[in-house]
Amino acid sequence: MERVIFQASDLAKERTRVLDAARAGRALVRDKDGTGLVMLPExxxxxxxxxxxxxxxxxxxxxxxxxxxxxxxxxxxxxxxxxxxxxxxxxxxxxxxxxxxxxxxxxxxxxxxxxxxxxxxxxxxxxxxxxxxxxxxxxxxxxxxxxxxxxxx
Known part of the structure; x- marks a missing residue:
């Protein structure tokens, strides 16, 4: 699985891709201040x-x-x-x-x-x-x- 790091702006522009990545196991999001955030299934x-x-x-x-x-x-x-x-x-x-x-x-x-x-x-x-x-x-x-x-x- 390709590791994609999304930008905070992708949460609005490419929310479907971000959510698909999270459903698949993990979505990495880099916040504006450089903080790494992770979305994954509950x-x-x-x-x-x-x-x-x-x-x-x-x-x-x-x-x-x-x-x-x-x-x-x-x-x-x-x-x-x-x-x-x-x-x-x-x-x-x-x-x-x-x-x-x-x-x-x-x-x-x-x-x-x-x-x-x-x-x-x-x-x-x-x-x-x-x-x-x-x-x-x-x-x-x-x-x-x-x-x-x-x-x-």
């Missing part, structure tokens, strides 16, 4: 903003995971729901989030990031309940399992 901007926000959050989380102390809920901030997990599980979440961010940027869609976070949040919610936590994380023995008979009609 969905693409949302992906870039989401990627930036989640990347910053991931960087902060990785720093907190490496801390050799108990991390406070306030330090976790918007990831406070991760407090129910140990550091190993938090690292597993960080690794999955990293992979989802790479895929999302490549696909220009953060659906995988949203799905990853949603799945981990569901698990965190289950672990908040003491009974569910004991069932999910408790030790089991072979005696805990019994053969189930096929139902009769």
């Amino acid at each position: 969905a693409q901007l949302a992906v870039l903003e989401g990627y930036a926000e989640w990347s910053q959050t991931l960087q902060r989380l990785n720093f907190l995971i490496r801390a050799e102390r108990e991390v406070s809920i306030s330090e976790l901030g918007n990831l406070a729901w991760l407090r129910v997990f140990d550091k190993e599980d938090q690292q597993a979440f960080a690794d999955e989030l990293h992979d989802a961010l790479i895929a999302g940027l490549a696909d220009n869609d953060l659906e995988e990031v949203d799905a990853t976070v949603a799945a981990w949040r569901v698990t965190a919610k289950q672990l908040e309940d003491p009974l569910r936590r004991s069932v999910l994380l408790g030790a089991t023995t072979p005696d805990d399992f019994v053969e189930v008979l096929e139902p009769s009609e």
Whole structure:
């Protein structure tokens, strides 16, 4: 795709070309004072903003995971729901989030990031309940399992 830099005056004279370039992914406009402006589809901007926000959050989380102390809920901030997990599980979440961010940027869609976070949040919610936590994380023995008979009609 040819890179065209439009002038501010082109917004009036060649608005169709400018908008076509923006719809195609990007329209570069040079303002009268030399400032470069970019027009792009709103969905693409949302992906870039989401990627930036989640990347910053991931960087902060990785720093907190490496801390050799108990991390406070306030330090976790918007990831406070991760407090129910140990550091190993938090690292597993960080690794999955990293992979989802790479895929999302490549696909220009953060659906995988949203799905990853949603799945981990569901698990965190289950672990908040003491009974569910004991069932999910408790030790089991072979005696805990019994053969189930096929139902009769």
